[in-house]
Amino acid sequence: MANIPLNYQPEKLEREMKPFYIGASEADIQAMLKELGMSKLEDLYSHINPAHLFKGPIALPKPLQYQELVDHVNTLAQKNKPRPSFISDGLPNYKALDIVGDICSIRGLTTAYTPYQPERSQGTLQTLWIYQSLIGQLTGFEAVNASLYDRSTCLFEALLCAQRLVKNANTVLVSEAIYPGDLAVLDTQAKETTLKIERIPLDPKTGRTDIEALKKTLNSRSDIAGIAFPQINTLGNLEDVDALTDLAWEKNIKSIAMIDPMLLAAKALKPPVAFGKKGAHMLVAEGQHLALAANFGGPGLGIFAIRYNDEDKNSIRSTAGRYVGKALDSKGRECKALILSTREQHIRREKATSNICSNQSFISSLAGACMLARGDEGFTKSALTGMNGIRKIVKEVTKGAGVEVRFPQTPVWNEVTLKLPIKTTEFLKIAREKGFHAGVDVSTRFKALNENLLLLAVTDLQTDKDIQGLIELFHAQFGKIGSGSELIAVPTHYLRTDSPEIPKLASNDVVSYYQRLGSQNLSPDDGIYPLGSCTMKYNPYINDYAAGLPGITDLHPQAPFEDAQGNLELLWEIQEQFKAITGLPAVTTQPLAGAQGELVGLKMFQAYHRSRGEGDSRDIIIIPRSAHGTNPATATMAGYDTFTVDGVQHGIVLVDALPSGEMNLAQIKEVLDKNPGRIAGVMVTNPNTAGIFETNFASMAELVHQAGGLVYMDGANMNAVAGIVNLNAIGVDAVHNNLHKTWTIPHGGGGPGDAMVAVSERLKDFLPGVQIEKKGDGSFGVFTAAKSCGSFHRHWGNFAHKVRAYTYIKALGAEGVTKMSAVAVLSARYLYHKLAKSYPTLPDATVSAPRMHEFILTLSPETFKKIEAAGVMKAQAIARIGKLFLDFGFHAPTVAFPEQYGLMVEPTESFTKAELDQFAAVVENILKLVNTNPEVLQTVPHFTPIDRVDEVTANKNPILTEKITAKLPAILPDRVDAAKLRQSTSSDLCAMIVEAHKKEVK
C-alpha cells in the first residue's frame, strides 16, 4: 500500500532535516569543545567512573534516514487492520472532526510548556479556559479542572478528595458496574494507603448497581466517605443516578458520578448537576473521544469537576489538578492565570493534593475546540445517532434464535448487553473473520452467572452499511425469525430537559481563533526555550505524522490482537529501545507522565517488599531536599505517610546536598544505619536538579541495597546521559523516562506527557499491566508479570505518544541517542562557561563542578541590593528577572527552583552555536540592564499582550468559568511581537525597555 503523503515540507523546516535534530554543526561542536578545552564529546563525561558508562554503542539499530523512516512507520501502521467496530467499553469512538488535524498542527499550542508565565502563555490559558467553561456548560458544574490523566486515575483522585472532605471516613464504595480497567487502577493505587475501596455489587436482575445492598452498607457504617457510580455502566445499562445521588446527600457523604460527556446533549442524558434532588458532588469522565479517535487507548483526558458555589466554596481546595482562573494584569486588563497552585506538588510537596504535574492539557484544549465545532446541534446529533443505531440493531439481531437483550427491563442509551446462544469468544472470532470488531465479551462481569454476554456500542462512527453488515452477520449466524425485540423507552427523568447552549462555530473560525491563540505562546521552534528541568527541545514533525497515520489513530485498544500487530510490534520495540537506553532488563509502557512513573516505581517497591514479608516494616523513603515536588508527593500518594513519633521518623526522610551540589552520602548512610529493616527505598534525580551528576550514585545504591531497600532514579534529566550512562551499572531498580522531555513528544502546554519505566531484575516480576512479547512465529502478544503490582492504565499508556518517541528513537539509532545527550551537555556547559563569567552560580561552592544538561545562575549581593533599592523585594527579584526574559522575546528560565534565588537554564541540543551565543548575549545584557536600571523590574514585562498578572487576587476569589457564546473571548495582541524582540539588537531593546518603564510610571 502507498505511504500517506507528508502534510508538511520537511526541507522547508529549519530544524527538521538536521542529523539527529541536533542544532550544532560539526564545526559548532568542535568550536564549543575547544572553548571548553576539550577535544572530543566523550571528555564531557570524564568525571564519571568509566565502569558506569556503556562500553561501546547501545543495542539500538542503525538510524533511519528521513524517507526510510516515513516508509517504516507506514509499513507498521498498515500491519494494523481496523474494521467496522462496535467496541467501546468506556473508550467510545466518534467521527473525528475535520478541525482536529488543523488544531494539532498549531505548534504554538502543542509545543509550548505549562503556562507558568501567564504574560507569555495567554494562548494556552485561554484554550483551557474555554474548555473549563464549556464542560461547565455541559455538566452544570462550576469548577472543572484542566485536566487529569484519564478517567481511572481521575476517579482515584476524586475518591481521595472525598476522603479529605469527609472527616474520619476512609472508605469509599465503588460500584462494580464501573469498567474493570478502571477498577483495576483504583485497587492498585489504593493498596498500602489509608484509602479503603469496597465494591457495591451488581444486581443480576437489573444489571445495575444493587441499591438495596448499598443502603444496607450505608446504614450499618460510619466510615464511608463517598460512593462512586456510573451513569452508563459496564453493561451499557443506565443507572438510577437519582437514587444513588440522593443516598449520598442523605448520609452526608460525597457522590461521585462517572459520566460520558458526549451523551449530555440536549434531548439525551441529563447532566450530573441534575442527578437526584441536589446534584452529584463530583463528576469524573473520560474525554478522549470529545477530540480524538481511539488511538489504541491514548492519550486520554481525565475530566474532573466539583461544585463551587455559594453553598460550597471550599471543597475545590481539596481537589487535584490544574485550574485556570480569571485574573487582571497590573493595568486592570482581563486575562487568565493558573490558580489554586498552593495545593499542588511543586508548592506543598508531600502535603499536596496529588502528585500530578504534566497532565493532558493539550487534549483539553483540543476538546474545547472540538466542542465549539460541534455545538449543541452536533452533540445532539451524535448522541441520538448512537441511541437510534443500537435500537435498530437490537430489533434486528434479536430475531436470531437465542439472541436476547440480557436486561430487557433496564433502560439503555447507545450500548446494550446481549445474551448469545454460543460462547461470546466464538462469536467474536466469527465476526472478525467476516470483517467486524463486533463488541466486547462481558460474560465474566457477572461472575455468578454462566452466560454468554456481548456488549455492543454504537456512536456516530458506524455507517448504515456497518450496521447492516453487523445485522446480517447475526442473521447468518443465528437466523431471522419473528419480529425482534424493542428496547424499552428511556424514562423521561433520565433525560436532559434543557440545552447546554454550546455555540456552534464554523470550522474555519475555530481554527483561526486557535491559531491566533497559539501565536501568543512561545515554541522551541522559535529558539532557545531555557526552562531548566523541562528539556524544551525541538519536537520533530515526523513524530506527529507517524502518530496521525490511519491504522494507528483508529484502532481500538481492545481490538483483537491479530488486527493490532503493527501497534503491538511498535510497543514491543519501544520496550526494547528503553531496555537498550537504560541498560535495564524490563520496561512498562503504562505510565502517563513522569510523576505517574514515580508512583509505578514505588508501588513496585511495595509489592517487592510485601512479597518478602516486609510490606509493613519498610516504611522509609529517602529523598534529597532538592528533589522535584513530584517525588515527595508521589511517596505520600503511594502510602508513605510522613510523621515523627518519639523522635522516630516515618515516611519521607529528607537529605541535604553537599556544597559540591551532590547528595550527602554520609547523611544517607546515617539514615540507613539508624533504621535497620525500615528502608523501603530512595528516590534520587540523576543528574540532579542543579545539573550535576551524582558521582556517588552507585555507592549510594550499594548501601541502600545492603540495607534491603530499592533505588528509584528520577530520570527527568535523561537528556544528559541517555545512551551514555548504564543505569544497571549504577544500581538503579526503577527509572522513568519522561517522553515529553528527552524523547521529543511535545509538551502540549502542560501535557499530555508520557513515560516509560525501566526496572532491574529485582523488580521484573512486579511490573504493572501487560508486557508485550514477540512469539516464536514472529507475531506479538502480551503477558502479565508473575507478581504484577497491578495496573495504572486501562491499556498501554498514551499510545500516540509512544509512537512519537518510537519514531524519534528510530531516527536516532544508537549513534544519535548518544550524540544527542552529549551535545545537550556540551551546549549547557558552553553556555555555562560563558555566563559564569558574569553571573554568580548555584549551588555556592560549585563553580567548577562540571555541569551536565542545565545550570543555575543567581545574582551578586550587590545586584540584589540595587534591585531592593529600586523598590523590588529580594524575594521577588528572581521572578521579575524571569519576566525580563519575556521582554527579550524568550521564555523565562525556571525561576526559584530548586534554589530560591536561582534561574535554572537548560538549552538542550536543538540549537546552533550562533543561537547559543545570541542567547548568552541576551542573558548578559539582562544582567547589565538590571545593574544599570533596576527600576525596570517594577514594571516588567513590557511587550507581552498583558502586563504582570496579579495572581494573588486571582487566587483569593477564584473565577473559573464564563458563559461561552459564539462571540469567543477577546484576544489581546502582543504589544511587540516576540520574534521582533528576538531580532532586535540588545542595545535597542534595553532602550525600549527603559522607555516603556518610564511611560508606565509617569
Ligand SMILES: Cc1ncc(COP(=O)(O)O)c(C=O)c1O
Ligand atoms: C526532576 C523532575 N522530576 C519529575 C517531574 C515530573 O514529571 P511529569 O511532569 O512528567 O509528571 C519533573 C517535571 O518537570 C521533573 O523536572
